[in-house]
Amino acid sequence: MQSALRVFLDCQGGVRGCDRTFFVQEMGYVNWVRDRFDSDVHLLLTSLNAANGGRQITVNFLGQKNYAGKMDTLVVTTLPNDADDVVRRNLLRTFQLGLAPFVARTPIATRLRVGLMNGVTAPTLNARSAKDRWNLWLYRVDGNINASGEQLVKTTNLSTSLSAARTTEQWKINIGGTGSYNERDFKVFVPNATTPTKRDTVSVVVLQRASNVNALFGRTINAHWTAGLKVSGGFSEVLNQKLAMRLSPAIEYNYFPWSEATRRQLTALYYVGPNHYRYYNSTVFNQIAETRFNHTMLLALTQRQKWGNTNLTLEGSQYLHDPNRNHVTLSGFVDLRLGRGFSLNFRGSASRVRDQIYIAANAQSERDILTQRQQLQTNFRYNVNVGVGYTFGSIYNTIVNQRFGNLGELGRRFGSFGG
The missing domain is CATH 2.20.200 (Outer membrane efflux proteins (OEP))
Structure with missing residues (x-):
């Protein structure tokens, strides 16, 4: 349908229940296009963990071209044990409601109907009003x-x-x-x-x-500030730690209000406190047990926009008894949609490591090194991935054909493309 509304579905971060094939089958009165630059409406989905163990999915309806400046936001909250079919049907209902004002401005508007199931609605309970035995x-x-x-x-x-x-x-x-x-x-x-x-x-x-x-x-504390306390204890044979105990008061600041967390966050987190260690083997600093204070600063930027998404983190920590014992890590990913069908993404991390005070003094055998039985001493770590993609062809073909969808383990060499 050339006159139908053109919609681009953008499920960033692997939103659960975002089944494009299902939506194409159930909402045949819109054209589902493969590129946001060809769409009238950009459906941008983001999600956060909800307090009930489920997810809070935010659906942003962003108008483009003739609908530029027209936008809306609806929220779907899932339960932790909801089946995928339940989640995707809730998303389907939300899409139908949110797209109705846009469809109303197309030639097919005369065939649009909106109503209530059984003519009644149930009251919505929230955490304040509900009686929760837990x-x-x-x-x-x-x-x-x-x-x-x-x-x-x-x-x-x-x-x-x-x-x-x-x-x-x-x-x-x-x-x-x-x-x-x-x-x-x-x-x-x-x-x-x-x-x-x-x-x-x-x-x-x-x-x-x-x-x-x-x-x-x-x-x-308020819309931007949060105070807290972190406590932990445990052991790790790989890290030569028979006992590791930590106590760290913390403070966090978000430049943006937390109400905008599904779309953007710019946070600074700082914590400081004592760490008590007992080791299986004496360390390279001739310690079998020690208590050391350290502090950590973490800066993080997260954005989910229609042009793509970014997640960058800069973290630095330092032992107070010896400032030379420190650790700095820069990590994250950037996913950009630069044009019609063209995408570019970067993912990786780089660390300067000078805080391995737990490394055992005894020389590691060839077997230990090859099997990585214990953490190896190092001054740096890194990993880098760069990806580029380009898709071209029909923007309207939304036919679903699942034949030859299961080729088995040996058949996966053929790969897959399209529906």
């Missing part, structure tokens, strides 16, 4: 077992986590604990002790275990 607390328990192997290598991973959270407009409380067990079994061929021309198989087992408990308490 007093706004949300609990979660997770466990995971993963095993993989082949003839010479076997891997077993076990992990578990428990968490409790309570969120109000004034308070944010998160309490949790995690545990992990990683075992890798390598079969290594070595010369036979009596007959060197023969080889024996020796099993080499590498274990990595860790556990951690933590708590975060945050108190809203």
